[in-house]
Amino acid sequence: MKDKYDVIVVGAGPAGSSVATTASKAGLDVLLIEKRQEIGDPVRCAEGVDKEGIKRHIKPDPRWIAAEVKGSRIFAPDGTKLQISEKMSGAEVGYVLERKIFDRALAEQAVSSGAEVIVKTSATGLIRKNKQITGIHARSIGESVDIKAKIVVGADGVESKVGRFAGINTTLAPKDIETCAQFLVSGIEADEYCQFYLGNNIAPGGYAWVFPKGKGIANVGIGVLGSLSNNGMPVKLLSNFVKHHFPTGKIIEMVLGAVPASGPIEKTIADGFMLVGDSARQSDPLTGGGILNALDAGVMAGTVAASCIEKDDVSEKALMEYERQWRETIGKKISKTLVVKEKLITFTDKQFNIFAHSIEGKCDNTMGVFDIVRALFRANPKLLWEFRNLIK
């Protein structure tokens, strides 16, 4: 480890590795730090991802593909089934990954592009010269170190501290977060579909999911809206769900986690500083999917870092280009799904059922998330008035 780099990236998840790969390929001297001693472990993810989206970032490799899925099914509280095809069902299906291996493959990609990676090293503060952020204070394998950089990128996930160090308020209100639990369940039947279960008794303000990970094994999880949750609710609800749906299943792994569901936050840059991925709250508020947005935003941040450093201007004003790019793309998408989420969390089970019946059989294998919203709108024009701006 040197004491000075062009760019320091904090956090080696998908967002951080994507920034590091892009910036290194553009010729920058990049340090990627990760507080854990093992990149990608423990996992905090259901591991579902859109195939085509992933291919933009890394060559598919059977080492990190646990299963391929054809599409998804949504179950209303009374069991009514809606089936959607892979191509149209949004960013959550396609591959079910093995994230422990996937995250490490992304970090390997950063290293082979020229970045330096250092693990068991945590950012504990930011170095400033006047207003400008010029590096990090870190704890590296127990030792305090200061490392300088022209640009610091925060990619430190849901528990992000770095954004707050930079003066950006990333605190999530309980209504803006899904608190989750997941079991890897073995000895069950799971076909090539991702399944989603809605209902206020199943998962208040969220949903339960079953993502197949190969023969007889699946990620079975639950996300509860923070404002509707209480002390330990996700694990309790998940235990009931698994008992009910997979009475003979054996739990061989447990995952806890949380996904930001706030939609775009006010600001993700400062002088010499950018925030990317879950730390920038770029995950999808409706589905909780965040891998692809993190990877895409990482490319934008890496590219803008390179051009700003080349022009020798890393001011907030210059970095605004990153902010503009992600808001124009990811930002627009997650603003739309936020509207859908905010509406869905007001639904009673009865309403879910009525809506599901109204489009049952009309959406076999052809629909994406917004097609479903569109079909719902057509069948129930009054109740879904709030969605009108989404479906023009």
Place this chain on the structure above:
Amino acid sequence: MTVTVNRYKCGYCGACVSVCPMAALELVETWIEINDACNDCNTCVNICPIGAIESVKE
């Protein structure tokens, strides 16, 4: 009053850190540290997916 984390129960997921309005929590690899900025709002207690955080009377 303050909060304590049962580290034998905690699954080091970081959910509590992200909602703490006082930035009083930190996820250090596999455990949570609490500093004295905590104002006992109990937000973290309710967000924890496994119920590892308790508010305790001093």
